[in-house]
Each structure stands twice: as structure tokens, then as C-alpha cells.
Amino acid sequence: MFERFTQDARDAVTGAVAGARHAGAATVTEEHLLLALLDRGALDPLGVDRAAVAADLAAARRRGGMSRADEEALAGLGIDLTEIVSRVEETHGEGALASATPRRRSLGSSLRSALGRPEPERRHVPLTAGAKKTLEQSLRIALGRHDRHIATLHLLLALLSRPGTAAEVLADHGVTYAAAEAGLAA
Numbered sequence: 001m002f003e004r005f006t007q008d009a010r011d012a013v014t015g016a017v018a019g020a021r022h023a024g025a026a027t028v029t030e031e032h033l034l035l036a037l038l039d040r041g042a043l044d045p046l047g048v049d050r051a052a053v054a055a056d057l058a059a060a061r062r063r064g065g066m067s068r069a070d071e072e073a074l075a076g077l078g079i080d081l082t083e084i085v086s087r088v089e090e091t092h093g094e095g096a097l098a099s100a101t102p103r104r105r106s107l108g109s110s111l112r113s114a115l116g117r118p119e120p121e122r123r124h125v126p127l128t129a130g131a132k133k134t135l136e137q138s139l140r141i142a143l144g145r146h147d148r149h150i151a152t153l154h155l156l157l158a159l160l161s162r163p164g165t166a167a168e169v170l171a172d173h174g175v176t177y178a179a180a181e182a183g184l185a186a
Helices: 007-023 032-039 050-062 067-074 081-092 109-112 129-144 152-161 166-173 177-184
Strands: none
Touching: 007 032, 007 129, 007 152, 032 050, 032 067, 032 129, 032 152, 032 166, 067 081, 067 109, 129 152, 152 177
């Protein structure tokens, strides 16, 4: 499927992997895909404030990736997510729910560190099931539109078509499926 991606779309996917790797994340998520699209200016024609979207994604990570819908569902059960986040951060430090999974250090890693040599950046970072489904959905969207290639537009539409933090944050900034399709389709 990756051979159907345009160079910009490939760059966005590899940028998401690099972003996850740089953040020390154990996996590549839909949020990493959105951040990579933002970094490449794919949403600029829609007037999206990159910094504001990135800040909202960071706030969602701080809540442990819980969306507002999740927060409302918990509130319906009498559970205050803000209070839980506050208590966890009080005990474990700010951003504890957003912390990356610690990496295991190997003997080679320890030796490189002792010799002052940097770690190689080729650590494999797998995609989450949601990120994989987003890529699959981008193919379905491209085929449904009779497009021969998968472009950043298809990746964005796939993110918007799936429930979750990425779609919620984009909607908060006025980016809906219809708006993206109308504003970015050439």
C-alpha cells in the first residue's frame, strides 16, 4: 500500500514515526500522524493554528489520551477526570499520564553512553492499531474518490473520519471532514 502514497504523504508517515521516536513513544499514534501533517503544513490552507492544535494534543496526552467524550462519559458515572489527573500528577509529577514508556537499556547502549557516543536513531516504533486503521482508511477514501494515489488530504480525511482525539481536536479548530474536503481538494 505504501507505494500508492505520494511523496508528501510518505514524508508525513515517516515524520510521524520520527516524531514518535524523538518523543520516546513506544508506538506511533494517530496524534503523531496529525502532528506530522501539521509540521508539513498540510493544514495551512485551512487556516489552522499549528501551535494551538499541538497544545490541544499535548493537553489530551496529559489527560492520558482521554477525549472530551470519554471525560463526559466518566462524569456521567460520577468520576471527575480532572481530579484524577490532578491526584496522579500530585503523586507522580506533572504529565505522569503522558509519560513515554521507558526504554530498556542494553549493554551496548550503556557502553555507547559511557564512551559519549550517541544512540542510533533506528529503533523500531510500531504503529498502533488506530494508526494502522487510519492508513487503511486513507486508502479506502482515495479509492472512493477515484484517486490513483494516497495524498496528505486522504490521510487528513482518514483522521477526521475516525473517532478519537485527533478528530476531536481538529473539530475544535473548525476542521471537519467537509471543510477539509472542500478546502484542500484540488
